[in-house]
Amino acid sequence: xxxxxxxxxxxxxxxxxxxxxxxxxxxxxxxxxxxxxxxxxxxxxxxxxxxxxxxxxxxxxxxxxxxxxxxxxxxxxxxxxxxxxxxxxxxxxxxxxxxxxxxxxxxxxxxxxxxxxxxxxxxxxxxxxxxxxxxxxxxxxxxxxxxxxxxxxxxxxxxxxxxxxxxxxxxxxxxxxxxxxxxxxxxxxxxxxxxxxxxxxxxxxxxxxxxxxxxxxxxxxxxxxxxxxxxxxxxxxxxxxxxxxxxxxxxxxxxxxxxxxxxxxxxxxxxxxxxxxxxxxxxxxxxxxxxxxxxxxxxxxxxxxxxxxxxxxxxxxxxxxxxxxxxxxxxxxxxxxxxxxxxxxxxxxxxxxxxxxxxxxxxxxxxxxxxxxxxxxxxxxxxxxxxxxxxxxxxxxxxxxxxxxxxxxxxxxxxxxxxxxxxxxxxxxxxxxxxxxxxxxxxxxxxxxxxxxxxxxxxxxxxxxxxxxxxxxxxxxxxxxxxxxxxxxxxxxxxxxxxxxxxxxxxxxxxxxxxxxxxxxxxxxxxxxxxxxxxxxxxxxxxxxxxxxxxxxxxxxxx
Amino acid sequence: xxxxxxxxxxxxxxxxxxxxxxxxxxxxxxxxxxxxxxxxxxxxxxxxxxxxxxxxxxxxxxxxxxxxxxxxxxxxxxxxxxxxxxxxxxxxxxxxxxxxxxxxxxxxxxxxxxxxxxxxxxxxxxxxxxxxxxxxxxxxxxxxxxxxxxxxxxxxxxxxxxxxxxxxxxxxxxxxxxxxxxxxxxxxxxxxxxxxxxxxxxxxxxxxxxxxxxxxxxxxxxxxxxxxxxxxxxxxxxxxxxxxxxxxxxxxxxxxxxxxxxxxxxxxxxxxxxxxxxxxxxxxxxxxxxxxxxxxxxxxxxxxxxxxxxxxxxxxxxxxxxxxxxxxxxxxxxxxxx
Numbered sequence: 001x002x003x004x005x006x007x008x009x010x011x012x013x014x015x016x017x018x019x020x021x022x023x024x025x026x027x028x029x030x031x032x033x034x035x036x037x038x039x040x041x042x043x044x045x046x047x048x049x050x051x052x053x054x055x056x057x058x059x060x061x062x063x064x065x066x067x068x069x070x071x072x073x074x075x076x077x078x079x080x081x082x083x084x085x086x087x088x089x090x091x092x093x094x095x096x097x098x099x100x101x102x103x104x105x106x107x108x109x110x111x112x113x114x115x116x117x118x119x120x121x122x123x124x125x126x127x128x129x130x131x132x133x134x135x136x137x138x139x140x141x142x143x144x145x146x147x148x149x150x151x152x153x154x155x156x157x158x159x160x161x162x163x164x165x166x167x168x169x170x171x172x173x174x175x176x177x178x179x180x181x182x183x184x185x186x187x188x189x190x191x192x193x194x195x196x197x198x199x200x201x202x203x204x205x206x207x208x209x210x211x212x213x214x215x216x217x218x219x220x221x222x223x224x225x226x227x228x229x230x231x232x233x234x235x236x237x238x239x240x241x242x243x244x245x246x247x248x249x250x251x252x253x254x255x256x257x258x259x260x261x262x263x264x265x266x267x268x269x270x271x272x273x274x275x276x277x278x279x280x281x282x283x284x285x286x287x288x289x290x291x292x293x294x295x296x297x298x299x300x301x302x303x304x305x306x307x308x309x310x311x312x313x314x315x316x317x318x319x320x321x322x323x324x325x326x327x328x329x330x331x332x333x334x335x336x337x338x339x340x341x342x343x344x345x346x347x348x349x350x351x352x353x354x355x356x357x358x359x360x361x362x363x364x365x366x367x368x369x370x371x372x373x374x375x376x377x378x379x380x381x382x383x384x385x386x387x388x389x390x391x392x393x394x395x396x397x398x399x400x401x402x403x404x405x406x407x408x409x410x411x412x413x414x415x416x417x418x419x420x421x422x423x424x425x426x427x428x429x430x431x432x433x434x435x436x437x438x439x440x441x442x443x444x445x446x447x448x449x450x451x452x453x454x455x456x457x458x459x460x461x462x463x464x465x466x467x468x469x470x471x472x473x474x475x476x477x478x479x480x481x482x483x484x485x486x487x488x489x490x491x492x493x494x495x496x497x498x499x500x501x502x503x504x505x506x507x508x509x510x511x512x513x514x515x516x517x518x519x520x521x522x523x524x525x526x527x528x529x530x531x532x533x534x535x536x537x538x539x540x541x542x543x544x545x546x547x548x549x550x551x552x553x554x555x556x557x558x559x
Numbered sequence: 560x561x562x563x564x565x566x567x568x569x570x571x572x573x574x575x576x577x578x579x580x581x582x583x584x585x586x587x588x589x590x591x592x593x594x595x596x597x598x599x600x601x602x603x604x605x606x607x608x609x610x611x612x613x614x615x616x617x618x619x620x621x622x623x624x625x626x627x628x629x630x631x632x633x634x635x636x637x638x639x640x641x642x643x644x645x646x647x648x649x650x651x652x653x654x655x656x657x658x659x660x661x662x663x664x665x666x667x668x669x670x671x672x673x674x675x676x677x678x679x680x681x682x683x684x685x686x687x688x689x690x691x692x693x694x695x696x697x698x699x700x701x702x703x704x705x706x707x708x709x710x711x712x713x714x715x716x717x718x719x720x721x722x723x724x725x726x727x728x729x730x731x732x733x734x735x736x737x738x739x740x741x742x743x744x745x746x747x748x749x750x751x752x753x754x755x756x757x758x759x760x761x762x763x764x765x766x767x768x769x770x771x772x773x774x775x776x777x778x779x780x781x782x783x784x785x786x787x788x789x790x791x792x793x794x795x796x797x798x799x800x801x802x803x804x805x806x807x808x809x810x811x812x813x814x815x816x817x818x819x820x821x822x823x824x825x826x827x828x829x830x831x832x833x834x835x836x837x838x839x840x841x842x843x844x845x846x847x848x849x850x851x852x853x854x855x856x857x858x859x860x861x862x863x864x865x866x867x868x869x870x871x872x873x874x875x876x877x878x879x880x881x882x883x884x885x886x887x888x889x890x891x892x893x894x895x896x897x
Binding site: 044052141142144145148162217234235237238239240269272276279280281439441443444445446456457477479 | 590591594601603642676685740757847860
């Protein structure tokens, strides 16, 4: 054997040996691989000030922790980074922030998460100042945060500052000492603590952000403090993001130290996730609605399948400025003529729930059909035909006089649903409705110009206020409401519910408001509540969240 | 030759200029903007977003700024800080001009939708992936297509010919949307020999490169066959045979070189199309390349990404065609570049 060959052989042996060592090492670690469908090819950001979509918030919620944190299985509010007390007038919240929670970063050279040190060599920990900086940065008009308007109404001085008219000093967020923060809200409400579960209120590392500008969220720059840290981020469709356990996270009752060593999010379309799951290369996958029949027919897949409450309500909005929908009876008739049962079982068939009210029943303070059986809208074909007949007789028109257009964006099952509803309206009301479609951006820009448009509202925080106020039906937000509908009684009820002290009182007021929105005024026709469908390998122990993000620190793998 | 290449480069700049102007105008003419969302964006937020990205300026200023950011180089000192709006593709340190001095050129701007990313980063991180996949697919298509075409031409109207052309027909008839799931099902799920999707190792590259290359190989095979048949009937081939050259030498050296000219012609645009990203293949196999950005950036109205990807495609197309012209001259010395 020549010398070169010998050297080559030794190299190959060395390579194989190092590979096998690597494999053994990998098997000891608990690494969970999960799929994530990305709307726009990548996780748009993991900057808490700028995020506005579910995949971004999922990552942010695991590497930063808000002051408060909802329980993912009950939506009940618990402490996050702080416990809090409220002043007697209900306006000032004092947050007592956990001490000695280190700012950390993953160091690729030593393959470990380490605590960061300041310029003067002192180890960095999360302080009230970091939270105050985070809140102000989210509100700063120069940050151009899409969610500033969800946060600003809740803090005195914030709306003016975020509009560019006020000063940062006038925003009522005060650092009392390194672990105490007070925030003053303009009106007392039970909703306030939910606002402090949101990502825009999280602590942000000022020195890091000032040093690296928008690139501070890159893995080699970022500073985080939550139960997981950012290990790797391969950008683009088909890329991945890897979280690594933060061993320096102290662990609390609500947010324990993770059992998993790493969580890998692979950005895959749902169809690809299903194939990967069948190949055994994904531990958890999102299940495509369209594959429900195949999954339920397959013994292995159906055993791994889970359906739980979703986060959105699907609805049709009626343009109240156009005939016939300028008359509430016409709107009611069209809403009642939608056979929601047929729609959810025969057209969709993945466990979706027919909706008679706008708000999701799982939200805090939301009315439900069980507690308030007499409110809301239901399918009533005969009633719809009678109402429509009454309207036609009074106006002297016939169904053929109307040339109506239903508008939706080109995606998913919207077309199938629109065709089904088109047929229902033709059969029950004798109206032939045209269907128009557009890509998402055009649709958003122009849907207010059509007679009926499809839409869905998905909540930002799990309280009914987000549905009744932020969704745009309150006249404060009329400019963003594409039905152009507003109603003084509705506004009054939502305002009262906002200020009401108990969940029961609030739900009762919201029930009346919902009845106006979907029944007596019928500005919109709620159709169904979304469900979340996923597949989990049998060796994974997990919780099933219905608040849009999973808390992986409570998960485990036992192969 | 040099003059030819220089002139083509000058033409390229003109082409890019026209392409960028047309794209820019078309983008702003369609309804919808990059900051629309289902929940409706209140006026103050809309204002701060458009101000941050300069979209509140008059259109002509926006266009001039865009072109200027790309074309005009800058010399920066230590006060320069890399931000979303100031991220340059080409950064060369100039130590003789002072500490931290640098020459910076070509700023394609930030993505308006992915709020933490610049178009440069997208080029640097996702384009190499598409180039790898596209090159591999091109090699696959040549490796399958050209030999098939040669066999078919040499054994014209025999079962070898029919078999070769049969394979070619299958390749062109099975679209990738059928081929990809079939490959994934058998190699990924049933036999578990190859990863279903993703990127990173050679194993990840096999299925997408094959799916993409096989479809193109059919075109290569048919072109090679037709062209070779024609060349084989030429007088100079008869002369070569009459001289007593071996059949192998006649075909591979004398006939094939000329027969490949039509194949080379399509390789140019094909290469540009493959390496700048292929939407369907990249989507099916979840390859983090450029392909998806071409489509999603348009539907998202991500103006800067659309501009960047279109310009990139134009550059590749022009360069690939230039390369083809140069190869022509080598394959057939009668073709003169002037």
